[in-house]
Amino acid sequence: MLPRTQQFLRASASVRSISARTISSLKACIVGAGPAGYYTAQRLLKRNDHIHIDIIDRLPVPFGLVRFGVAPDHPEVKNAINTFTQTATGFGDRCRFIGNVEVGKDVRISELEKHYDILVMTYGAENDRKFGIPGEDAPGVYAAREFVGWYNGLPKFADLAIDLSKAKSAVVFGQGNVALDIARLLLMPIDKLAKTDICQHALDAIAASTLSSIHIVGRRGPLQASFTIKEFRELTKLPGVQGHVPSYAENINIDELPRPKRRVAELMKNKAGSSGDADGGKSWHLDFLLTPREVLTSNGRVSALRCTKNKLVGDDIMSQRAEPTDESHDISCDLIVRSIGYQSRCIDERIPFDTKTYTIPNEHGRVVGKAGLYCSGWVKRGPVGVLASTMTDAFDTADSILEDIDSGLTSSSQTGETHHWSHSLGKDLVDFTGWENINQEEISRGENKGKPREKIVNINEMLRIAKR
Known part of the structure; x- marks a missing residue:
């Protein structure tokens, strides 16, 4: 396992500058840190050495439906978190988690399009x-x-x-x-x-x-x-x-x-x-x-x-x-x-959205009429299937992205990154090291009660612990 070089991201002058990437690198942003997001990232990172991925989530903690949807008495299903952790930590700074960012509110899609060659929507279904x-x-x-x-x-x-x-x-x-x-x-x-x-x-x-x-x-x-x-x-x-x-x-x-x-x-x-x-x-x-x-x-x-x-x-x-x-x-x-x-919802007016199916119109994950924009998971196919089908679906989207890269439809914008978009948000953000601080605290609290973990449910408390 490679060391994690990215430390806690904070929108202030104390945050170190994220160094420029080489012209040949491809910058991808995945919106949603649940299973669909991490499975998509896993496929891309393993099959293309030039991709760098930021995974954004509106919560300070990753893993989405595996953390918040799987029944408490089904710990075996939550073992998928181990796979996601390997993806998050096994590729150095090629994979970064940025938590506590709500796309469509804190940052618009139009802003992300300036910084990334590839955008993938995997934010799931938030409405009922x-x-x-x-x-x-x-x-x-x-x-x-x-x-x-x-x-x-x-x-x-x-x-x-x-x-x-x-x-x-x-x-x-x-x-x-x-x-x-x-x-x-x-x-x-x-x-x-x-x-x-x-x-x-x-x-x-x-x-x-x-x-x-x-x-x-x-x-x-x-x-x-x-x-x-x-x-x-x-x-x-x-x-x-x-x-x-x-x-x-x-x-x-x-x-x-x-x-x-x-x-x-x-x-x-x-x-x-x-x-x-x-x-x-x-x-x-x-x-x-x-x-x-x-x-x-x-x-x-x-x-x-x-x-x-x-x-x-x-x-x-x-x-x-x-x-x-x-x-x-x-x-x-x-x-x-x-x-x-x-039901999924449209989080930004620049993303096509079908109000009858509550999904993003797509062909194998390629958003219709939007080059460089992709989708995976429930926002792609509707709220159906289990974890295995989410993985298969995510790989399908990732393969479409890889095909577009190979064919030249998707390429580097060739603009060096000198200032990361997150620096100007004016709020605390959480990287994967910050999540690991939260994770260890939850496990410790759980041990005191004879449980696997006691989840922290207050966002301000999560942010405080993430800074340790």
């Missing part, structure tokens, strides 16, 4: 989809993005006042892996949860929880649920928790299903018709064929989710669509988490 129904903004209704950010220490949501001490029943609407993660963590034995890197404020709230049942609800049927076997199996194995799958799931024909879907369907069939809450214990319920119509409230708080019952239409069982019927169904609840997907 909404139901668009009456009562959706009532107290006790949360987006999955908020809820996950709350227990994973995303600074924006760390102060959410989520009170579970009087809640009896919750609805998690959506049937993807994030929905199952939320349900599982709310039902997990607290002694097991306390050994993860869940934030202390969330651990305390869940420890005080009186939730006894969680309904995991979807618009379509069992075969259209998008969670995978690993997450579903974990839910079924929670100690002291009863699971309930509708009895009609016993009739699922699994013979012609693809293997991943068949494994999920087999487990559903085994659980179909099983009892729900037993002897006052905890339970989860899979509810299908329901579309939210209205959030009902009592005394200013959520009291129920009113749904329309659906029927499936179409010959292909894998792609059947849900059509509403005249029947309705109410699910009593004290908490609703809306887990129906995320």
Whole structure:
């Protein structure tokens, strides 16, 4: 591992000048320090010795969704951070992290275009989809993005006042892996949860929880649920928790299903018709064929989710669509988490953006009509896939960049760098050494509590520790 020469970046006269690079070098900027950003950087750095990359993030800490989206009880998924760290530290000053910079606010794309030959947007999906129904903004209704950010220490949501001490029943609407993660963590034995890197404020709230049942609800049927076997199996194995799958799931024909879907369907069939809450214990319920119509409230708080019952239409069982019927169904609840997907946003007017798909129009990562501008990750393809698909997608974008370099479509601007754009921002920035200071502090705090780490959730505290 090469020594890290870049020290803490600070927008003041004390920051040393970043030396000029040779004319033959290519300067790239990646906006977003999550998995898509680091996988893109990894591919570029390994395959072209003349590329120098700055990876910018609006937070003082890197790794994006791996840090703030992966469930606390899935530490094996977070091992990807080791790979990202190797990319960040293994290429000397050819790869630099610049944290606490919000592109579109602190610095515009037009400014970055003056300093870089290549710009890659990998900033993910920061907004959440909404139901668009009456009562959706009532107290006790949360987006999955908020809820996950709350227990994973995303600074924006760390102060959410989520009170579970009087809640009896919750609805998690959506049937993807994030929905199952939320349900599982709310039902997990607290002694097991306390050994993860869940934030202390969330651990305390869940420890005080009186939730006894969680309904995991979807618009379509069992075969259209998008969670995978690993997450579903974990839910079924929670100690002291009863699971309930509708009895009609016993009739699922699994013979012609693809293997991943068949494994999920087999487990559903085994659980179909099983009892729900037993002897006052905890339970989860899979509810299908329901579309939210209205959030009902009592005394200013959520009291129920009113749904329309659906029927499936179409010959292909894998792609059947849900059509509403005249029947309705109410699910009593004290908490609703809306887990129906995320949306990217346009962060700068110079970036083309499709407001229907919430993605940047592109061809293999090349932004349509914008030479030298690329995209990767969720802002490129939508909020779908797992870490492996993010890596494949990032490599696809990186290969497009490398092809454009080889063909001469992308080349060095041949302007020496004498003053880095970040020097004039007038705010504290964090380099990778600063992040490592934060990392060590979090690990130390976690050791005192018997946890892998205790995340720091206050940005000012992060900046202070980064300066050490």
